Amino acid sequence: MYAESTLVTPIASGETATDGTFHIALPPGEYYVIVNLDANKDGRYSEGDGLGGYGTVDITTQPPVPITLSAGENRKIDLLISAHYDANGHLHATPPGIEAHIEQGILAGRITWDGYPIQQGILTLSYSPDFSEPIAIPITVAGDGNYLVNILPGTYYVMAVMDANDDGKTGITDGVGIYGTRHPVRGEPAPVNILPGQTTSHINIEILASYIDTDGNMAEIEDGGRWEIKRRFGEPEDIFSITRNGRVNEEWKYWTKGIGFLWEANGVGWELGDIEEFTPKTDVAAKIKESKSAAPEPRDLTTTEQQDPLQTEQLPGVIYLTYDNIIWGISPDGMSVPFDTGHSPTVANDGTLTYQDPDGNVIIRGPDTPDGSLLLDRREMAKDVVISPDAQYIAYTRPDVGNRSRVVMRHIPSGSEYVVPSTALKSFTPAWNSDGSMLAYVTAGTIENPNDIASNAEKQRRNIYAFDQVKTSVEPIVVSPADDTQPAWSPADPNRLAFTRTEGNHQQIWLITYAGDGVPTERQLTQKGGSHPVWIPPEGRWILYENNGQLWRINTESPITTEAPLMHNGQIVFGHEPAILGGAVQTDTKREE
Structure with a gap:
């Protein structure tokens, strides 16, 4: 255990039991954790010994990430052996805890924070929905938020913590999202199955909460109903963004539906300012679509696993489903309508x-x-x-x-x-x-x-x-x-x-x-x-x-x-x-x- 990222002077240490578990008592604070595997039990670094750290799947290229403990907290973490020593004492990357005969799977998706650019963060995997035993994987997302990681087969719950101030640490104002729910504080995450040799794609996570203190407490971000509007009408056909009196205003237009929405920034979230109804203008929508087709965006190679061809087979007139304890109906005209709370x-x-x-x-x-x-x-x-x-x-x-x-x-x-x-x-x-x-x-x-x-x-x-x-x-x-x-x-x-x-x-x-x-x-x-x-x-x-x-x-x-x-x-x-x-x-x- 180290108090500084330089990993020079350890402040505490311990040994694992035969089943790999360990217990170390520490005062509140921020720590870096590494694990040494003495493969031949000779009591010194030698060929075949392993090294790993918290929050990294390759300690040769990614340093451990800090973990913050509060008073009275009992934290469970998983440490992965991700490198081994050769005869000359040099470290070489090793698939963390993976035997050669175990084929990995791929987890792919998109992480978005409405109105905020994000690049660095931590993808946290857990076998339980309360994330009591997290596996932290540092990630760098592409310009449109796409990510892709290799992991062992299994059933996981997935959380993303994105670095809001690029300080390389998890702290106040950093954004949090959990897959399967729009309510990171009170919602229920959805399990994700990773199969060997297959890609589990579209595990998309929206950042909808942020840390408010050093104890890891979160507050949900109010979006003013933007998610519900997108679910009902789809992506906006036109977006205008201006700043008035130091406050960002964003206007969404659905020309073919004859409706528009005005949003006003409220801290890190949004609030609905106004709704405008008008006669549908299909000609405007057609021109916008034509201009977007004429100037395609550069293709991001990390999005390959996200691209599925749209299907045209016949489906039923109305599909009912549950999401975040709300009953939704998808109708033939492309509308999604919330009916009631329930399941x-x-x-x-x-x-x-x-x-x-x-x-x-x-x-x-x-x-x-x-x-x-x-x-x-x-x-x-x-x-x-x-x-x-x-x-x-x-x-x-x-x-x-x-x-x-x-x-x-x-x-x-x-x-x-x-x-x-x-x-x-x-x-x-x-x-x-x-x-x-x-x-x-x-x-x-x-x-x-x-x-x-x-x-x-x-x-x-x-x-x-x-x-x-x-x-x-x-x-x-x-x-x-x-x-x-x-x-x-x-x-x-x-x-x-x-x-x-x-x-x-x-x-x-x-x-x-x-x-x-x-x-x-x-x-x-x-x-x-x-x-x-x-x-x-x-x-x-x-x-x-x-x-x-x-x-x-x-x-x-x-x-x-x-x-x-x-x-x-x-x-x-x-x-x-x-x-x-x-x-x-x-x-x-x-x-x-």
């Missing part, structure tokens, strides 16, 4: 929508209740609520005695209920087929896998069953040694069902098809990860699903060439828990021009 949206064929609010109440919005009404009180403890295609029923999970959970079907008009029969200890995540006659659901603790219920999610082994309402019978659909969840029936073929399979630390979308003789065939669709599949009606060729906090789509007839993110207004759609109302719209739902 877990599901939709019937007539557009009736159900979801759960932040308090756990189940809300229903339909033709007779456009503003929403209470369907189930939170005291019902309902989870996994899904509405039937005809909007007459909901199915949901309810806790039962003896630490059990059961799937319940409820008739919405009358309130009458029917508990789906099952010998499983736990049943959950029901899913209706296209005509509402079959209900698939997931079980744990079944006869096939009696030890399925485990506190460790990696050891879960769940199966999928189906309840036939006509025959009042239960049949196994997917029973395997893997962990199978989140069933979704094809809208066009009752013999096909998509589901999420977890093997190891990664989830993928699979498809099971039953032939005429009743023999099932399983097939893995995705290769880059996926969960929460929903079919795109009515043909049932495409599946929409969640991947790394984004919405992706895949064609079940040609999955190898069609696995890609969903585009909306030319941008990646970030969100969770998709639901679909049938209709026709382009995969890239660009605004009409």
Whole structure:
């Protein structure tokens, strides 16, 4: 442990236990941490010994970064051995903690701070959403904010800390952003899966908070609703920026939509000053587009992994999703509209929508209740609520005695209920087929896998069953040694069902098809990860699903060439828990021009 970046005089030291852990007590302050690996245990620097430091993946080219400790704080950090000594005592870079047979993955994305240029910062990875054991990687971003790093395969949460004053240290006024949420202080980050030999792209992070003291406390930056405007209308077609009385004013024009917004700088954030509505001017938008095409910006080589071709396959009329505990709807005209706070949206064929609010109440919005009404009180403890295609029923999970959970079907008009029969200890995540006659659901603790219920999610082994309402019978659909969840029936073929399979630390979308003789065939669709599949009606060729906090789509007839993110207004759609109302719209739902 060193108090100065020169790393000349250590102020404390310690040895690791056999499992690599260590404990060092220090007073509050700023420190630099390095680790020495005595490979042959001779007590001196010799060939093969290793060296690493906090916040660097190559100590031969990147010095350790400081870590600040406050009074009473217990900080957990990871140190990576990133160099080794040769026979002459010279250091050589070594992939940190990586054996030769372990193939790395690539994490790529864009870091932006609205109104501020950024270059240097730290990308922090963690296995837990509270970032209690961070892995710090110094980064330099390109002019448009793109970054790219090589890391070990695994599931991570990602944070960016950008250096606001170029002092090379993390401190007051430095910007903070967390992937998967616009609220770094109170939001929930999205996990990111890194697969060996693959690039996980579009892990885009917005700087939306800044440090306000030396203890690491943050305050969120108010943007005046700029993010919501971009989500609804896309990127501005024209931007004007001027300074009035020492205060920056920025005007956004959406010529084809007939609307404009005036923003005024407020500290490091923004506030909305005025909204202007006018007759759409498509000729102005066309001229702007033509001028931009005539003068293309220089290409940045670091953006290669960010470029995905826009798709034009047909998608449903309205897509519902959850982002930062808000229900959004993407409509055919390219608009994104926030509906309400909540999560877990599901939709019937007539557009009736159900979801759960932040308090756990189940809300229903339909033709007779456009503003929403209470369907189930939170005291019902309902989870996994899904509405039937005809909007007459909901199915949901309810806790039962003896630490059990059961799937319940409820008739919405009358309130009458029917508990789906099952010998499983736990049943959950029901899913209706296209005509509402079959209900698939997931079980744990079944006869096939009696030890399925485990506190460790990696050891879960769940199966999928189906309840036939006509025959009042239960049949196994997917029973395997893997962990199978989140069933979704094809809208066009009752013999096909998509589901999420977890093997190891990664989830993928699979498809099971039953032939005429009743023999099932399983097939893995995705290769880059996926969960929460929903079919795109009515043909049932495409599946929409969640991947790394984004919405992706895949064609079940040609999955190898069609696995890609969903585009909306030319941008990646970030969100969770998709639901679909049938209709026709382009995969890239660009605004009409």
